[in-house]
Amino acid sequence: xxxxxxxxxxxxxxxxxxxxxxxxxxxxxxxxxxxxxxxxxxxxxxxxxxxxxxxxxxxxxxxxxxxxxxxxxxxxxxxxxxxxxxxxxxxxxxxxxxxxxxxxxxxxxxxxxxxxxxxxxxxxxxxxxxxxxxxxxxxxxxxxxxxxxxxxxxxxxxxxxxxxxxxxxxxxxxxxxxxxxxxxxxxxxxxxxxxxxxxxxxxxxxxxxxxxxx
Numbered sequence: 486x487x488x489x490x491x492x493x494x495x496x497x498x499x500x501x502x503x504x505x506x507x508x509x510x511x512x513x514x515x516x517x518x519x520x521x522x523x524x525x526x527x528x529x530x531x532x533x534x535x536x537x538x539x540x541x542x543x544x545x546x547x548x549x550x551x552x553x554x555x556x557x558x559x560x561x562x563x564x565x566x567x568x569x570x571x572x573x574x575x576x577x578x579x580x581x582x583x584x585x586x587x588x589x590x591x592x593x594x595x596x597x598x599x600x601x602x603x604x605x606x607x608x609x610x611x612x613x614x615x616x617x618x619x620x621x622x623x624x625x626x627x628x629x630x631x632x633x634x635x636x637x638x639x640x641x642x643x644x645x646x647x648x649x650x651x652x653x654x655x656x657x658x659x660x661x662x663x664x665x666x667x668x669x670x671x672x673x674x675x676x677x678x679x680x681x682x683x684x685x686x687x688x689x690x691x692x693x694x695x696x697x698x699x
Contacts, residue, residue, distance in 0.1 A: 491548030498547075502534050505660050508653035515651055525576025526651050532569040532608075533645055535562055536638050537664040540671035560615070567612050570605055597647035604640035607633050631672060638668045 509515075509530055515523055538547075542559035545552040578585040588598035611633040618626050642661035645652065652660075 494548055498537075501537075501656075501659060501663060505530060505534065505652065505656045508656045509651040512651040512653070519580050521576045522580040523651075525573050525580065528569045528572035528576060529645075530652060532566055532573060533641060533660055533664065535566040535569065536641055537660065537667055538562055539566065539634070540638075540664075540667040544671035544674040546667075546670065546674070563612060563615060567608060570608050574605060595647075597644050600640045600644035600647065604637050604644055607637040607640060611637060627675070631675065635668055635672065638664050 506527070509527065518526075539559060539562055541547050542550070542555045542562060545555040547555060550558065574585065584593070584598075587593040588602050591599060591602065593599070611630055614621075614626065614630050614633060618630075621629075642665055645657055645661055
């Protein structure tokens with residue numbers, strides 16, 4: 486990849502991330518908030534940023550990184566993502582336990598809570614599946630992990646967009662759109678749908694099989 490194009494990609498990515506954090510840091514919603522609540526909020530932003538970076542690493546789309554290095558960073562970023570989600574939810578629990586209990590029990594009246602809980606459990610499930618990679622058939626693992634991750638990104642974007650909080654409306658929309666686009670790009674590059682098609686063809690009996698006497 487030409488150096489100019491690689492530089493543009495890195496600058497655009499860094500700018501998008503920096504703006505998301507900078508806008509949140511200057512938000513009037515931070516006034517009078519507890520430090521643990523602020524920490525939880527920024528952990529949520531970090532999780533959304535990682536959902537943008539993760540598919541780019543999985544598909545080796547970040548210039549200057551070899552596929553092997555990208556996969557290694559993908560695993561590390563996955564662990565950091567789980568930690569960010571735990572800090573996000575744990576901080577909100579310390580700030581307001583009743584709200585978190587309502588969200589986890591799907592009793593919250595706010596739609597963004599539902600999407601947030603779905604994204605949380607999806608993240609944990611994807612991380613668990615990542616740990617079982619060498620114990621599952623490669624095709625089953627790839628389809629399952631990719632499907633869970635795609636669901637997490639969609640749920641996280643809905644969660645973020647429905648919240649009126651510290652993230653700016655424009656920067657939040659751009660970050661969510663970039664994460665969704667990066668995920669779609671990775672799915673296209675990894676050709677996961679072809680695995681589903683092959684699985685369907687393998688399960689479908691052939692003409693010769695159907696003609697055999699039973």
